Amino acid sequence: MLIKTLATWACVSLCMLTFSQTNYTLKGYVLNTNNVPVSGALLASKQLSTTSLSDGSFILSGFKNGSYEVTITHKNYKEQHVNVRFNGASTSITVALDAANTELETVTLYSKSEEREAHESPISTVKVSEDFMNLNRENSLMQTLSKIPGVSTINIGSGQSKPLIRGLGFNRVSVVQNGVKHEAQQWGNDHGLEIDQYGIEQIRIIKGAASLLYGSDAIAGVIDIEAPKIPMENTLSGAVNLLAENNNDLFGISAGLQERKANWYYRTRLTYRDYGDYKVPTDRISYESYIFELHENHLRNTAGREANAAFSLGYVGTNFKTETFFSNVNAKNGFFANAHGLEVRTSTIDYDSNDRDIDLPYHKVNHFKIVNNTTVYQGAHTLNFELGFQNNHREEHSEPVPHGYMPKPDDSQERVFYKNTWSFNARDAFKPNEKHQLVFGLNTEYQNNNIGGWGFLIPEYNRFTIGAFAFDHFDISEKLHFQGGLRYDFGVVKTKSHFDKFQSTVNNADGSTSYIYLQRALNKTLNFNSLSGSVGLSYVTPKTTYKINLGKSFRIPLANELASDGVNYHMYRFERGNLDLDPEKSYQLDMDVDFVSKKFDFGVSPFINWFENFIYLNPTSNYYETLQIYEYTQSKVFRLGGELRLGYHLLKHLRLDGSLEYVYSRQTTGPKKHFTIPFSPPLSGIISANYQFNKNLFFFKNPQFSANFRLTANQDDIVPPEEKTEGYNVLNLSFNSGFKLLNAKKLAQFRFKLNNVFNTQYFNHTSFYRLIDVPEAGRNLSVSLTIPF
Amino acid sequence: MLQHSFNMTKLIKQLSIVFIFALIVSCSGDDSADKDETKPTISINYNNGFPQACAELVRGETYNFRAMVTDNAELAAYSLDIHHNFDHHTHDDQEALCDLNPVKSAMNPMIYMENFSIEAGLTSYEINIQVTIPNDIDTGDYHCAYSATDKTGWQARTSIDIKIVE
Structure with missing residues (x-):
C-alpha cells in the first residue's frame, strides 16, 4: 500500500514537470576575493531581487529572454554590476565581491565555482551545509544526516550512531575529516562515530564507488567532513549553541571562536553534552519470551555524556596555506541494562533510582586527532598534503560473570581497544591546458591495534597500506565532461597470536580429557593488493545535470574478519575468521539526473552494484561449546536501488519536498544464496512541507515552519538472525527563526522541534537495539539556540 | 532550444x-518462496519435557534431558548448556518464577556444554540427553539452556531455572 501511495505521488509530481517554462533563473554564488561565501548580499535586477544564503548561493527567478544588469550590494563590500543575457535558457554566475575598505577594483570572477565543479564531476555528491546541520540537528551527527535520501544510520541508543549509505555501513563507508580517514573500531555494531557534530561547516556525501580517491573501504560511499573555510582577514567571530531536549533530558552547549589577523588564524571549540536515559512509548519490552518492565518508560542505563575540544592554527601565505587541527572527543554511554547484547541479565544495581547515572554495562571512548592540511600553489600545479595521527581508546565494561569455561573475571573491563593510526596523503592537481585537469595522488596509512580486557573478539594487529592514483577531468565541451582514473593499492596485515587466560576442557579422540589454554588468534602476515578505478561522464545544461559513472572499489579484509576465533558471549555466538579472505571487490554503476527550475526541482539517482566477494558473518548451523558458530564468508552479491527527490514551490512561501529511497540486495552464491545482506534498510520516504514567512512575526525574523512525515515500509527481506520489522509513519514538526539578541547585525537563531509527534511506538530495522525488540525513542521536544557574535 | x-x-x-x-x-517479485525464513522451535512444554522450571535435581542421579524441536524445513544441530546462576546474573524465559537461593561464590560448579548434530532430513526431533549430576559439584541455582539450529542457520533457544540439591 505504502509503495503504491508513494509511487502514485511520485508519478503525479513528475507529470507536473511537463508544464512549460518560459521564465528563466539566474543561479550562482557570491564569494569574497578569498573565495569565502558571502551571505546576505542583495542581488537586484529591475523588479526582481533576492538575498544570498549562508553558503553564498542564490536563485533569482523570473527573467525573460534578453539582457539584464544585476546589481549586487552588501554593506561590507563594494557594489558590483554584472550583465547577464538570457537566450532561451537559465544561467548561472559566480560573483566575487571586494571588501568595502579596499580600493575599487571591479573584477568579476568567472573561474569554476565549487558548485560548478560538483556539477561537472560524474560522481554524484550531496552537499550538506552548516545551515542544514543547524536546521536538522539531532542527537548525533549521523542522525542529523539521515534525512538525506540514501543515508541511514545504525543507532546505539539516543546519543550514538554510525553511518549506512544505501544499506552498507561499518568499513564499507569511509568517514573522512579534514582530508584524513577517521580510524576507530568501525567494525563494531555498537561503536558510534567519534566526531563532534558542532563546528562542521560542510559535508560532502558521496553515494557510490569512491575507492579511486579514497582508497580501501569507500565501497558504498564517503562522508567527507571538509575543513571549514578560512576566516576573513582581521575578523573575530564566534557562536554559542545551546540545546535542550525533554525525551532524554539532554542539555548541550557548544561554543566556537575563530580569529584571523593578516596571515595567521586560529579556531577553537568546546562542546559538552549530557543526557539521561531515553524514553520509549511503552512500559514493557517483550523480547522472545522475556518481559522487561520499564520504570516510567525509561530505557534504563542509556544515559551518556560527551565532552569535546578542538583547536586549530592556520597560516595563509601568498602561494600556500596550512592549518593544523587538534581535536579530542570523549564520550561515555550506558547500555540498556536488561540485556547485554542478546543476553538477558539481572543485576543488583539500582538502575531506576537515577536516570542520569551511567552504570554497568557501559562503554567509553576517547578519540584524539592531529591533522595538518597544507596546500601549495605552484603555477599550474596545486599540491595538497595531509598528515594525520589518531589515537582511539575504547573500553567496554560489564558486570563480570562466568561464561562457559571462563571463571568469573576479577573486574568489569571486558574489552579494551587501543589503536593508533598514522596517515599521509599527497595530491597534485595539475592543469596542463584549458581542457584537462590531471590529479595524481598517494595515500599511506599505518594502523597499530592493541587489545585488553577479558573478552576476546579481534586480535592485535599492525596494518600498512599504500595506494597511488591518477585521474583526468576532461572538458570535452562546455556541457560534456569526462572523468576517469586508475588506482593501485598494496596492504600488509600482521595479526598477533592470542591465547585464552583460562583453561578449557577438551575431550580428546582417545576418550581422555585435557585442560588447555586455547589459541584464539594466529601470528600471521597477509598481503593484499587491488586495482580500482572509475570512468564517468557528466552533461551539464543550465537546468539539468546528467551523470553516469562506473567504478570499481575495494576493501581490505579487517583483522577480525581474517583472524578472530572467539566467543561473543552476549550475542550467543562463536565468531570465526577466515585467513583466506580476498579483498572485497565491488563494481558499481551510478546514474544521476538533477533538474532545477523556478518551481520544481527533481533528482533521481539509481545504481546497480555487483560484489564479487562480499564478506559477512554467516550464521552456520553448527555449534562450538553450545554457541552457534558464525563464520566470515564471502559470496557474490547483487544490489540495485536508488533515491528519488522532488521539490515544488506550491505557493510563493510554501515548498513541498518528497524523497524516496530503496535498496534491493541479493546474495547470489554461498550459504545464504537468495537472502539479502545484513542491515538492509526498508523502502522509505519523507514528505515535507516548509512555510517560509518573508516578514517578521512579533520579534521573530523570517520564521519558518516545517513538517516532515517519514513513511517506512515493512522490512520483510531479512537474513538470519534478523527479525522482520514492521513499517511505520512518524511525524516531526519544527519551527525556526532568527531574532535580535546581543548583536544587531548577526541574528540569533531559535529552533523548536518536536520529533515523533504522536509518540508512535515503532522499530528501526537498522537500530542496534532492534535485536532485543526495543522501540525507538518516543516524543521529543527540543529547543536550540545559536547565538553568533 | x-x-x-x-x-x-x-x-x-x-x-x-x-x-x-x-x-x-x-x-x-520477491523470491521468498525458495527461502527458508522460519526459525526452528524448541519446547519443554509437554509431558516428557525435562527439566521443567524450578525443578530440583539431586547430585549423583542421572536424568534424561528432553525437549522437542521442530522446523519447517530441516533441523541441523542442538546443544545443551548447564551453568550456575549463583550470582543471579540471569533468569529463564519460562513463565514460572523460581525462588533463588542467596547469592554465593562458585567453588566447583557444574559445567556441562555439549553439542550434537541431528540426522539429515528431519523436521521434528526429540532431544534426549542422559546427564549424570556429579557428586562433588556445588549445589544451588543453575541455569539450563537448550538451543537448536536448522539447516539455514536459524537458531531457537530456551532456558530453564533449576536447582541442584544434595
Whole structure:
C-alpha cells in the first residue's frame, strides 16, 4: 500500500514537470576575493531581487529572454554590476565581491565555482551545509544526516550512531575529516562515530564507488567532513549553541571562536553534552519470551555524556596555506541494562533510582586527532598534503560473570581497544591546458591495534597500506565532461597470536580429557593488493545535470574478519575468521539526473552494484561449546536501488519536498544464496512541507515552519538472525527563526522541534537495539539556540 | 532550444518511470518462496519435557534431558548448556518464577556444554540427553539452556531455572 501511495505521488509530481517554462533563473554564488561565501548580499535586477544564503548561493527567478544588469550590494563590500543575457535558457554566475575598505577594483570572477565543479564531476555528491546541520540537528551527527535520501544510520541508543549509505555501513563507508580517514573500531555494531557534530561547516556525501580517491573501504560511499573555510582577514567571530531536549533530558552547549589577523588564524571549540536515559512509548519490552518492565518508560542505563575540544592554527601565505587541527572527543554511554547484547541479565544495581547515572554495562571512548592540511600553489600545479595521527581508546565494561569455561573475571573491563593510526596523503592537481585537469595522488596509512580486557573478539594487529592514483577531468565541451582514473593499492596485515587466560576442557579422540589454554588468534602476515578505478561522464545544461559513472572499489579484509576465533558471549555466538579472505571487490554503476527550475526541482539517482566477494558473518548451523558458530564468508552479491527527490514551490512561501529511497540486495552464491545482506534498510520516504514567512512575526525574523512525515515500509527481506520489522509513519514538526539578541547585525537563531509527534511506538530495522525488540525513542521536544557574535 | 528542453523533460520522465518500475518489480517479485525464513522451535512444554522450571535435581542421579524441536524445513544441530546462576546474573524465559537461593561464590560448579548434530532430513526431533549430576559439584541455582539450529542457520533457544540439591 505504502509503495503504491508513494509511487502514485511520485508519478503525479513528475507529470507536473511537463508544464512549460518560459521564465528563466539566474543561479550562482557570491564569494569574497578569498573565495569565502558571502551571505546576505542583495542581488537586484529591475523588479526582481533576492538575498544570498549562508553558503553564498542564490536563485533569482523570473527573467525573460534578453539582457539584464544585476546589481549586487552588501554593506561590507563594494557594489558590483554584472550583465547577464538570457537566450532561451537559465544561467548561472559566480560573483566575487571586494571588501568595502579596499580600493575599487571591479573584477568579476568567472573561474569554476565549487558548485560548478560538483556539477561537472560524474560522481554524484550531496552537499550538506552548516545551515542544514543547524536546521536538522539531532542527537548525533549521523542522525542529523539521515534525512538525506540514501543515508541511514545504525543507532546505539539516543546519543550514538554510525553511518549506512544505501544499506552498507561499518568499513564499507569511509568517514573522512579534514582530508584524513577517521580510524576507530568501525567494525563494531555498537561503536558510534567519534566526531563532534558542532563546528562542521560542510559535508560532502558521496553515494557510490569512491575507492579511486579514497582508497580501501569507500565501497558504498564517503562522508567527507571538509575543513571549514578560512576566516576573513582581521575578523573575530564566534557562536554559542545551546540545546535542550525533554525525551532524554539532554542539555548541550557548544561554543566556537575563530580569529584571523593578516596571515595567521586560529579556531577553537568546546562542546559538552549530557543526557539521561531515553524514553520509549511503552512500559514493557517483550523480547522472545522475556518481559522487561520499564520504570516510567525509561530505557534504563542509556544515559551518556560527551565532552569535546578542538583547536586549530592556520597560516595563509601568498602561494600556500596550512592549518593544523587538534581535536579530542570523549564520550561515555550506558547500555540498556536488561540485556547485554542478546543476553538477558539481572543485576543488583539500582538502575531506576537515577536516570542520569551511567552504570554497568557501559562503554567509553576517547578519540584524539592531529591533522595538518597544507596546500601549495605552484603555477599550474596545486599540491595538497595531509598528515594525520589518531589515537582511539575504547573500553567496554560489564558486570563480570562466568561464561562457559571462563571463571568469573576479577573486574568489569571486558574489552579494551587501543589503536593508533598514522596517515599521509599527497595530491597534485595539475592543469596542463584549458581542457584537462590531471590529479595524481598517494595515500599511506599505518594502523597499530592493541587489545585488553577479558573478552576476546579481534586480535592485535599492525596494518600498512599504500595506494597511488591518477585521474583526468576532461572538458570535452562546455556541457560534456569526462572523468576517469586508475588506482593501485598494496596492504600488509600482521595479526598477533592470542591465547585464552583460562583453561578449557577438551575431550580428546582417545576418550581422555585435557585442560588447555586455547589459541584464539594466529601470528600471521597477509598481503593484499587491488586495482580500482572509475570512468564517468557528466552533461551539464543550465537546468539539468546528467551523470553516469562506473567504478570499481575495494576493501581490505579487517583483522577480525581474517583472524578472530572467539566467543561473543552476549550475542550467543562463536565468531570465526577466515585467513583466506580476498579483498572485497565491488563494481558499481551510478546514474544521476538533477533538474532545477523556478518551481520544481527533481533528482533521481539509481545504481546497480555487483560484489564479487562480499564478506559477512554467516550464521552456520553448527555449534562450538553450545554457541552457534558464525563464520566470515564471502559470496557474490547483487544490489540495485536508488533515491528519488522532488521539490515544488506550491505557493510563493510554501515548498513541498518528497524523497524516496530503496535498496534491493541479493546474495547470489554461498550459504545464504537468495537472502539479502545484513542491515538492509526498508523502502522509505519523507514528505515535507516548509512555510517560509518573508516578514517578521512579533520579534521573530523570517520564521519558518516545517513538517516532515517519514513513511517506512515493512522490512520483510531479512537474513538470519534478523527479525522482520514492521513499517511505520512518524511525524516531526519544527519551527525556526532568527531574532535580535546581543548583536544587531548577526541574528540569533531559535529552533523548536518536536520529533515523533504522536509518540508512535515503532522499530528501526537498522537500530542496534532492534535485536532485543526495543522501540525507538518516543516524543521529543527540543529547543536550540545559536547565538553568533 | 525549446525542443531540447522538451526532450530533457521527457527523458527525466522516462528515467523515473523506469526507476519506479524497477522499484515495484523488485518489491513485488520477491523470491521468498525458495527461502527458508522460519526459525526452528524448541519446547519443554509437554509431558516428557525435562527439566521443567524450578525443578530440583539431586547430585549423583542421572536424568534424561528432553525437549522437542521442530522446523519447517530441516533441523541441523542442538546443544545443551548447564551453568550456575549463583550470582543471579540471569533468569529463564519460562513463565514460572523460581525462588533463588542467596547469592554465593562458585567453588566447583557444574559445567556441562555439549553439542550434537541431528540426522539429515528431519523436521521434528526429540532431544534426549542422559546427564549424570556429579557428586562433588556445588549445589544451588543453575541455569539450563537448550538451543537448536536448522539447516539455514536459524537458531531457537530456551532456558530453564533449576536447582541442584544434595
